Amino acid sequence: MEQSVARMTDRQAQPPESLATEANQWAIRLTDDPDDQTLRQEFSAWHARSPAHAEAWTTALRIWSLTGAIGPELLPTSARQSPPATRPDKTRHRIIRPITAIPVTAALCCAAWLLFPTLRIAMLADYTTSTGQNRTVTLADGSSITLGGKSAIAVSYTATRRNVTLLTGEAFFQIRHDTTRPFRVSAGELRARDIGTRFDIRMDRAEIRLGVQDGKVGMSLSGTNAPPELLMQAGDEVQVDRQTGKITQNTVAPDAVGSWRSGTLMVENETIGRVIDTLSRYYPGFIVRYDSALNTRHVGGLYDLNNIPAALQAVVLPAGDHVREIAGHILLITPAKTPAGH
CATH class of the missing domain: 3.55.50.30 (Phage tail protein beta-alpha-beta fold)
Incomplete structure (x- = not known):
């Protein structure tokens, strides 16, 4: 048995998000190899572990059914062996209608949950990139920002300040220093203050990372109990755990910072x-x-x-x-x- 499947079937007390992920992974595996009886036995053991496991599978099937990519081979073994008894027409009609509506409702809720961050970013962003696309933007002061794939930034320039917000993804900053107009970048809880430099910031749901290729950057975090600003130089890298707030400092080769641009x-x-x-x-x-x-x-x-x-x-x-x-x-x-x- 594959080690990963063993881990999948042995976990206890998992959050719904984890079970939903596993349910979708089982759907992919069973679709890809529907005749693998060992795989089906492992899935049946996973499905029977708890009502939460069975519910996660049912929810996954509702959403997958809308794609037309699943068939009877994805139904749990117990469901195939014990089909529901035939009911009179009137009773069957009363039951089928709300059940048919459930996948649509679940899919709409899932779609809204998935699309909300995308819509929010689209509304706030001044510059974006799609999957696999890099894009370099030259700002009014001559500074340039290169966005990595699937990234977005918002720019706010005034006579006294230059602010950029990384909304998602990764961006490499090459800043024209101006003591009269500080250049600041916000990325979630992280704040970066340019002191004449080239640096890279990457952000996802779990972590924010700042690396300096050249020059100096002042790094700080938002919040009343945030630590003092940290001065970073070429080759310095900081990782911020977004859940715990833990800061980890590393040293990397300056050439590795922003290497994805090439x-x-x-x-x-x-x-x-x-x-x-x-x-x-x-x-x-x-x-x-x-x-x-x-x-x-x-x-x-x-x-x-x-x-x-x-x-x-x-x-x-x-x-x-x-x-x-x-x-x-x-x-x-x-x-x-x-x-x-x-």
Whole structure:
């Protein structure tokens, strides 16, 4: 049995978000290999673990059914073995109508939840990029900002200040220093004050990262109990955990900061999870991973952002995992199978 599936079926007391993710992963796997009886047995064990597991699967099926990509092969074993008894026509009509409406309601709620951040960013952003696109913007003062794939910024210039907000993704800043008009960048809880420099900021839901390629940057955090401003120089990097507020300081090669602008991602002792997050902004589809432990392993190297399947394979290869592309829109990371007798 694959180690990742074992972990999937052995977890206890998971939050709904985790179960929803696993349910969707099972849908992909069962669709991709519907005749694998071992896989079906493992899924049945997962499905039977608790009512919450069964409910997560039911919700996933409701949404997937709207895509037309699922069939009877995705139904739980218990549901296929015990079909509902036939009811008189009137009773059946009264029951079917609300059940038919549930997938539509669930899909609409899911769509709204997924689209709200996108709509909010679209309303606030002055400059954006799509998946896989880099874009350089020259501002009125001669400063330039290069946005990475799937990124957005808002710009606010006045006679006395220059403010930029990174709304999502990653941006590399090359600032023309002006003591009379400070240049400040906000990215979630992080604040960066330019002191004549080139620096990079990346932000996602879990972490904000600031790296300095050249010059100096004053880094601080918002909030009343925030620590004093930290002065950063070339090669300095700061990571901020958005959940705990923990600040981690590292030293990297200055050339690695913003390396993605040339189409090559240079990584030094980075977690696989963070590298995958970056690659996902350059892939026009979904990257699915089953092994959560994979996220915390560290890797280093050069990865081609123009060939994401090959780059992803290079990232997970040291862990013994493999990448398979499905329909040109899904990259599936699967662990190497344990040899027989182990």
